[in-house]
Amino acid sequence: MTPFLSPAPSRSRSISSLGALTLVASLALSACADFSGIQSQAPLRPASALALNDAAPLATSVWQRQDWWAQYGDAQLNTLMSQALSGNPSLQQARLRLERAQALAGGAGAALLPQVGAVADISRDLYTANGLYPKPLAGSVENMGTLQASASWELDFFGKNRAALDAAVGAVQAAAADAQAARLLLASQVLRTYFQWARLGQQLGVAQRTLHQREEILSLVQARLKAGLDTQLELRQSQGSLPEAHLQIEALQEQSGLARNALAALVGEPALATRLTVPVLPEAVSAETPAQVPVNLIGQRADVVAARWRVEAAARDTDVARAQFYPNINLKAYAGLSAFGFSNVLKSSSEQAGIAPAISLPIFEGGRLRANLKVKTADLDSAVTAYNGAVLDAVHDVADQLLVSESLLRQQAQQQAARKAAEDAYAIARQRYQAGLGTYLQVLSAESNVLNQRRSSVDLAARTVDTQVALWRALGGGLTPQTVAIAPRSTAEQGLIAVQSTLAGRGPSSRPDASAARPQ
Incomplete structure (x- = not known):
């Protein structure tokens, strides 16, 4: 399984540029x-x-x-x-x-200070047949496992x-x-x-x-x-x-x-x-x-x-x-393992990571x-x-x-x-x-x-x-x-x-x- 969010370097630069533009826009709009x-x-x-x-x-x-x-x-x-x-x-x-x-x-x-946490989640879920997930997940019962560390920091x-x-x-x-x-x-x-x-x-x-x-x-x-x-x-x-x-x-x-x-x-x-x-x-x-x-x-x-x-x-x-x-600016990041089926959780292909700047x-x-x-x-x-x-x-x-x-x-x-x-x-x-x-x-x-x-x-x-x-x-x-x-x-x-x-x-x-x- 590929990581859920693993930005490439070029995309990282685009995100940084977008963040800078958003910050400038935020400063302008905060005058409201x-x-x-x-x-x-x-x-x-x-x-x-x-x-x-x-x-x-x-x-x-x-x-x-x-x-x-x-x-x-x-x-x-x-x-x-x-x-x-x-x-x-x-x-x-x-x-x-x-x-x-x-x-x-x-x-x-x-x-x-930055806030760091960790979660270990193992569940068995019935996925609705009429929801977002297509078959074969739709209508099936699957085991889901997640081992993940997360961090957040309000700048x-x-x-x-x-x-x-x-x-x-x-x-x-x-x-x-x-x-x-x-x-x-x-x-x-x-x-x-x-x-x-x-x-x-x-x-x-x-x-x-x-x-x-x-x-x-x-x-x-x-x-x-x-x-x-x-x-x-x-x-x-x-x-x-x-x-x-x-x-x-x-x-x-x-x-x-x-x-x-x-x-x-x-x-x-x-x-x-x-x-x-x-x-x-x-x-x-x-x-x-x-x-x-x-x-x-x-x-x-x-x-x-x-x-x-x-x-x-x-x-x-x-x-x-x-x-x-x-504006309130937060940096959030996570990294860990997530997979369908308990046996797949510890595989390297189950890695996932992400970083998400949040500006309000x-x-x-x-x-x-x-x-x-x-x-x-x-x-x-x-x-x-x-x-x-x-x-x-x-x-x-x-x-x-x-x-x-x-x-x-x-x-x-x-x-x-x-x-x-x-x-x-x-x-x-x-x-x-x-x-x-x-x-x-x-x-x-x-x-x-x-x-x-x-x-x-x-x-x-x-x-x-x-x-x-x-x-x-x-x-x-x-x-x-x-x-x-x-x-x-x-x-x-x-x-x-x-x-x-x-x-x-x-x-x-x-x-x-x-x-x-x-x-x-």
Whole structure:
């Protein structure tokens, strides 16, 4: 049996000429499917509109530590953080989303490579007597055998498949950044809950000292009553202050228990709550605080990085939609053995081979391609708008934390002076009362002021630590482009996005088209 398709060299040249002519005709006819007038309209926000400071980068010795919590030297906190970052369900979900995006990127990359397959087919067929086949096949039952290898390759002349792979890689990078953002959010939540629990524990200590102090005053009033120096009024006043102190203690114990349970839930081990001990509120970390929002750290925030990679992915999706207006060119080939009768399959005369270039082009799609490109362009504008919003939120977040940090320094200085004055006044009031020169109401008033100052001191100390944690998170949590980048192929060969270049005005200033949206 002769091969089904075995072109001679001259015929091969004619096929090549025909293919070239067809390609030229395709390029001419592709103008029938027009994408003119469909462009992205959303610009990336320049740094000049954000008032960012890129003159001098912030010292990174403290604010760019990923293990911020290690600076407090708390072994229990270190253990909790390790457990949280390995066992929290939300982090596991983020990792699974990343793995899914990586798998999709691998599938998109396969479109750039030739596809090779093989088939072995043995069948027994009854051929119709009234069909295409003449006698003796017509109306007969024959055995048919085929052993054949086939290959196909889509020639990506217009970059559709490469743009699809770039879009998938952008999605991988965004998922990687999202996973880091989830990690940072969880770490900051654990820290803030832990220090909130420490604050409640310290407030509970203040409340217990208050109870002890009031019990001492009650003993003093009872002694003065026996000596005829006080009346039942002072006694009832001192007795009435004890239930209030017990109430404060009970409320703080309730809040402390809730904080402990919340911490155990964040760690992912509810039974852990019974094994934890109330921590001591640490001193704030000594660190340089930037005077302005630093661009070099804003650009490393995981949420900003993720939003920027979504712009990249959306821009590549528009490239895919635009490439669909151009011809699609495929090369298909096969070679193998095929014969009637099983005994003839392996004979050399049963060879068959063929090559078939296939060219398809859009001429009239009823507006489907334009509609698809409009959708992808709208998605790109939405991604750019989301990115601009993420940058604004990041700047707002950092600016708020910087403002609070500066204010807390001034508040603590004033509060320390107020606390010293209140304690001095309380000491004088007690001395005057013991000497019979003052009233019990003066003692109670001075004591209330002291207790309020003690509570304010604890709250300010806790707010200072909490604000430092919030500022660390707002400045990126120590993440760097090398930390976030998970690039499965060379389209992200420039590494993760250098967002500061865009924020500093070195990025695109007009519409973020396919070239503008690529990371620098």
